Amino acid sequence: MKSSRTVRTGALTYEEQLGARKVGLRAELRRAFTGLQREETISAYLFLLPNFLGFLAFSLLPIGFAFYIMFTDWDLAGDPAFTGAQNFVTLWNDRLFWKTLWNTFYYTFVAVPTGVFIAFWLALLMNRKMKGVLFFRTVYFLPQITLTVAAAIVWNWIYHPELGLLNYLLGSIGIQGPRWIHSTAWAMPSVIIMSNWQGIGFAMLILLAGLQGIPQEYYDAAEIDGASGWQRLRFFTIPLLTPTIFFVVVVSLIGAFQGFDQFYVLTQGGPAKATTTLVMYIFQNGFSFFKMGYGAALAAVLFVCILIITLFQWYLAKKWVYGFEE
Amino acid sequence: MTTITSQDRLTSINLGKKRREQLGNILAWLILVIGGIMMMIPFLWMVSSSLKTLDEIYTFPPKFIPSAPQWGNYLRAWTAVPFAKFFWNSTYVAGMVVLGQLLTCSMAGYAFGRLRFPGRDKIFLFYLATLMVPFAVIMIPLYVQMQYLGWIDTLWPLIIPSIFTPWGTFLMRQFMVGLPRELEDAARVDGASFFTVYWMIILPLTKPALATLGIFTFLGSWNNFLWPLIVISSLNLKTIPLGLVAFQERQALKTPWELIMAAATFSILPILVVFVFGQKYYVRGIVTSGIKGGG
Numbered sequence: 001m002k003s004s005r006t007v008r009t010g011a012l013t014y015e016e017q018l019g020a021r022k023v024g025l026r027a028e029l030r031r032a033f034t035g036l037q038r039e040e041t042i043s044a045y046l047f048l049l050p051n052f053l054g055f056l057a058f059s060l061l062p063i064g065f066a067f068y069i070m071f072t073d074w075d076l077a078g079d080p081a082f083t084g085a086q087n088f089v090t091l092w093n094d095r096l097f098w099k100t101l102w103n104t105f106y107y108t109f110v111a112v113p114t115g116v117f118i119a120f121w122l123a124l125l126m127n128r129k130m131k132g133v134l135f136f137r138t139v140y141f142l143p144q145i146t147l148t149v150a151a152a153i154v155w156n157w158i159y160h161p162e163l164g165l166l167n168y169l170l171g172s173i174g175i176q177g178p179r180w181i182h183s184t185a186w187a188m189p190s191v192i193i194m195s196n197w198q199g200i201g202f203a204m205l206i207l208l209a210g211l212q213g214i215p216q217e218y219y220d221a222a223e224i225d226g227a228s229g230w231q232r233l234r235f236f237t238i239p240l241l242t243p244t245i246f247f248v249v250v251v252s253l254i255g256a257f258q259g260f261d262q263f264y265v266l267t268q269g270g271p272a273k274a275t276t277t278l279v280m281y282i283f284q285n286g287f288s289f290f291k292m293g294y295g296a297a298l299a300a301v302l303f304v305c306i307l308i309i310t311l312f313q314w315y316l317a318k319k320w321v322y323g324f325e326e
Numbered sequence: 327m328t329t330i331t332s333q334d335r336l337t338s339i340n341l342g343k344k345r346r347e348q349l350g351n352i353l354a355w356l357i358l359v360i361g362g363i364m365m366m367i368p369f370l371w372m373v374s375s376s377l378k379t380l381d382e383i384y385t386f387p388p389k390f391i392p393s394a395p396q397w398g399n400y401l402r403a404w405t406a407v408p409f410a411k412f413f414w415n416s417t418y419v420a421g422m423v424v425l426g427q428l429l430t431c432s433m434a435g436y437a438f439g440r441l442r443f444p445g446r447d448k449i450f451l452f453y454l455a456t457l458m459v460p461f462a463v464i465m466i467p468l469y470v471q472m473q474y475l476g477w478i479d480t481l482w483p484l485i486i487p488s489i490f491t492p493w494g495t496f497l498m499r500q501f502m503v504g505l506p507r508e509l510e511d512a513a514r515v516d517g518a519s520f521f522t523v524y525w526m527i528i529l530p531l532t533k534p535a536l537a538t539l540g541i542f543t544f545l546g547s548w549n550n551f552l553w554p555l556i557v558i559s560s561l562n563l564k565t566i567p568l569g570l571v572a573f574q575e576r577q578a579l580k581t582p583w584e585l586i587m588a589a590a591t592f593s594i595l596p597i598l599v600v601f602v603f604g605q606k607y608y609v610r611g612i613v614t615s616g617i618k619g620g621g
Contacts, residue, residue: 054490
């Protein structure tokens with residue numbers, strides 16, 4: 001068995017460390033089980049066993065299984081009937097699917113940028129030598145650790161068109177508040193506001209940590225050269241922060257795309273399906289209508305969408321993220 | 327002729343800088359306080375509503391401070407639906423998951439991070455790959471598996487699969503890879519088995535990572551809504567999020583918002599307490615994943 005040896009930089013894997021001469025599974029296994037190495041190999045497998053069995057049973061197996069289910073028609077009562085790509089054809093023609101997809105994109109690409117934007121400015125404000133930073137950090141982060149369901153229930157009450165706090169406050173400054181979660185136009189913005197209230201703490205925390213990682217010397221050097229505060233921000237802080245911003249954006253996008261909890265509790269996907277997300281639609285198909293095959297197919301679409309979004313972000317990152325290699 | 331040195335420049339900048347910085351600090355402080363108040367308003371409103379009477383809830387304009395705090399609302403909410411059961415279920419599930427995760431993920435992390443064996447990196451790559459798969463993909467086949475095992479409408483589906491998430495293994499492995507080898511080598515030279523090394527040396531060193539994993543897992547399990555919604559239907563087995571929703575969905579002529587708000591309050595209180603004490607680890611966990619991920 002030949003292996004082409006190209007010059008590589010970076011750490012050697014375990015296989016390479018063992019030497020370039022004998023490559024191949026047989027030789028490797030033989031080496032692993034001889035002499036002193038034997039105890040390490042056996043111990044390692046024993047350590048790994050419980051976790052790996054669970055991983056196999058509850059992570060790998062379901063994924064493989066899902067790959068099969070999406071090509072069947074199954075309602076759990078009888079046997080699955082293999083239907084090939086029929087589910088995907090149905091999906092393509094399903095108007096509700098497209099509406100759901102649109103809702104999910106609408107939510108994701110409004111909530112995340114606005115949230116990260118606000119969180120950025122908050123982090124910037126907190127990145128100062130002043131008292132009470134820890135207190136502020138806790139206060140802004142508190143919504144993040146509240147039960148999403150509990151938070152949604154509270155906001156349900158806040159959004160009440162007649163008795164709720166929001167319309168009362170708006171009314172006291174002369175604005176006629178909309179019907180929020182009961183209006184098709186305002187339902188999604190309502191969920192976005194609530195989600196951002198909850199989610200800003202997370203982004204702010206990471207951005208703050210990123211800001212604190214920028215050495216003070218950079219700022220001093222820029223000041224000596226006469227840069228104003230705004231210039232320092234534009235040409236130093238923000239570029240140096242782009243890796244952190246990138247991370248926050250990607251993680252938030254992936255999470256937002258799978259939004260379910262607050263949608264279920266706040267609006268139940270309504271009114272008129274205005275706030276039904278993709279995960280919610282999968283949930284309905286799988287566990288209200290018991291169309292397992294269709295649900296699995298929808299889930300596959302979800303996966304592909306997330307993959308595309310992530311890959312697209314990686315591609316864009318080369319253009320705007322400072323120091324983004326490969 | 328006097329030359330202005332960079333030292334002079336720095337000094338003059340510093341004098342003016344101090345003033346500007348102080349002014350900026352005050353302004354920042356003000357904005358943060360106003361923003362902080364806005365963030366806290368929903369909480370304050372929640373507590374305030376929970377102490378009102380039903381009539382007070384349904385009067386407009388609403389008052390912020392109820393005329394006579396109805397502490398009895400908390401008791402009535404607690405007994406209206408079996409919240410004691412819900413709390414027990416949530417705690418039991420979360421506790422079991424945390425224990426299971428700490429054990430299996432630290433062992434696997436040890437194997438991946440500090441031991442050598444064939445296939446180590448390839449298998450770990452599999453773990454990483456499954457991290458990318460959204461839960462929605464897994465939930466349908468997982469439900470089928472649970473039904474096959476007869477575990478639907480029990481607490482088992484909430485516990486067992488959650489113990490083996492690749493995320494916990496990933497966290498432990500990353501942490502353990504960074505530990506120094508000297509202690510381990512010294513113990514090995516003295517004839518310790520790998521298990522002894524793991525138990526007596528490595529594990530105590532990973533206490534921060536264990537604390538972080540424990541807190542994250544506990545909070546995550548407590549907050550979990552979609553999966554319990556799928557597998558649990560009996561009222562007695564519901565977890566707190568499920569219970570809250572069940573409470574809210576009960577029909578009444580006038581929705582008892584004051585009771586619902588009371589329920590919401592005591593539902594989030596335990597987490598707040600856990601968070602306040604474990605804040606250090608939770609924040610550190612988020613930040614290190616952010617820094618590592620963000621470069």
